[in-house]
Amino acid sequence: MNPTLLWILSAGLVLVGLAGIVLPALPGTILVLAGLVLGAWIDDFTRVGWFALAAIAVLAVLAWLMDYISAMLGAKRAGASRQAVIGAAIGTVAGIFLGIVGVLFMPLVGAAAGEYLARRNHQQAVRVGISTWIGLMAGMLAKFVLAFMMIGIFLVALLV
Template sequence: MDLHALWYVLAALMVVVGLAGIVLPALPGLPLVFAGMLLAAWTDGFERVEWWWLLVLGVLTALSLLIDFWATAAGAKRVGASRKAVVGAVLGTVVGLFIVPPFGLFVGPFAGALLGELWHGRAMNSASVSQATRVGFGTWMGIVFGIVLKLGLACTMFVLFAWAWYA
């Protein structure tokens, strides 16, 4: 296998792992997709994908990082989540990776936000459990909304890269 083919395989692998990272919080999703596209363009000597295409892809990647923070915070804020609930959602997502994947990715953020909100309230009564459940669901919805937005950005990046590559 020649060196160029090896670089292309590595670029494709980076893109695939990056796609997984859109859903899995431990991996840098779209930044890894961008890095794979950049590597492919570099391997080609930037003949097919010029620098300005990469600039556009880089801006979309930066936008994905903002979406990550915004979507979770917006979902949590909308239902009045405490800071502990947001931290719980993040920790629940990470723990969910290891508990019955992929099911844990859906239950983990909700359970983490719920437990974080209960910890914040420190009182176990029906009102606090009801509020914690609302917070858990709202935070989870924010995370899901962020994933959907990032998948949309990934599709846009693929279309732009393919257009630049084949045009």
């Protein structure tokens, strides 16, 4: 296959992966990783070797873990009940079907609803919902930082 087309595919995977950090239907970190591995493969791993790819893979795993941990840590930090954590998880899954607004705000709604059902305290439910949302946004920011670190390691290995 034409190397130029492969480089275009590699860059496309990375760009779609960056969009996937925000968009729920796309596995962002995995697509960034796939694009970078494809880029290394195009050059037969001569400039981007296994050490650089291992570092990139470690960052990808860390970014992937951010998806699952960030919102729940925010909820736990606010003293959330077990029901609030379950509500945040359900809200996250439900948000996938509601697009970007759902992804951004359904974990908040789910955590607040779960906390309200557990303790019947409006103020605590709102605090838990907001803490969950802050955790989710912090996790998304961390995933962006890690994805750009992955790209940076790749570019340094490729160009130096």
